[in-house]
Amino acid sequence: MTQLPLVNAGTAPSSGGCGCGSHGGCGGAGGVQGSATTAEAASTAVPDARPGDLDVRPLAPAQRHERIFAAVAALLPGESFVLTNDHDPKPLRYQLDAEEPGQVAWEYLAEGPDVWRVRLTRADGHCC
Template sequence: MTTLPIVSAESPTTAEKDAGGCGCGGCGCGGGQAPETQAQQVQPGDLDVRSLAPAQRHERIFAAVAALEPGEAFVLTNDHDPKPLRYQLDAEQPGQIGWEYLAEGPEVWRVQISRVAGHCC
C-alpha cells in the first residue's frame, strides 16, 4: 500500500493565497493559472481513487482516515462528489473529521480530509 503524504490541516494564510502560491510557504507555484484551474489538477500525493473499484475505494479511504493523527490531513481525489462518505464519517466520528472541498467537479472532486486537532483516533 502506498503511504500518503500527511500534511498539516491548517489552511494557507491570506497572504499566501494572495501571492498565488499553493500555501506551502515558499514555492509560489501559482504558475499563472487561476486558482480554480489549479484546484482541479490532481497533485502528487493525492489519494486518487478514480481508477479503483468502488469497494476498494472505500477500503482505501477509511484506512487513510484511520491513520490520521489530530491535526493531520490528506487530499482525496474522486470522479464524483463523495458527499455520502462525509455523512458516514460524521455519523461514525462526530466532530472529529474536517472536510474542505478544493475542487467540485464536474470531472474531478478534490477534498482535504483532516482529523480535527484535539481529537484522538
C-alpha cells in the same frame, strides 16, 4: 498542518473489477491488474490530481471506501490528506460524520464536473 505521505491509489495492486477481461486495469481475467501503464494513464489523464493526493479514481468502487477509511484512520490530530474522486464524495462525508462526529473536517478544493478534490483533516484533540 502535516500532509500524509500517501501513495496514489492507482499504484496499488488491484483485485476485483468488472471481470470483462477486455480492457487493462479492470481486474478481469484478461485485464492488466494495477499495471504501471494503467496507473500512469489515470494520473496523467486528468491534471487535477496532485502528487500526494489519495486518488481513488483508478480503484474499483468497492475498494474506494476501504482505502479512504484506512487513510482517515491513520491521521493524527491536525494531519490531513486530499482525496481525488470522479464524483462528489458527499455520501462518504455523511458516513464519516455518523461514525466519527466532529472528528474530520471536510474542505472542497475542486467540485467537478469531472474531478472532485477534498481535503480531509483530523480534528485537533482526537485521542485515538
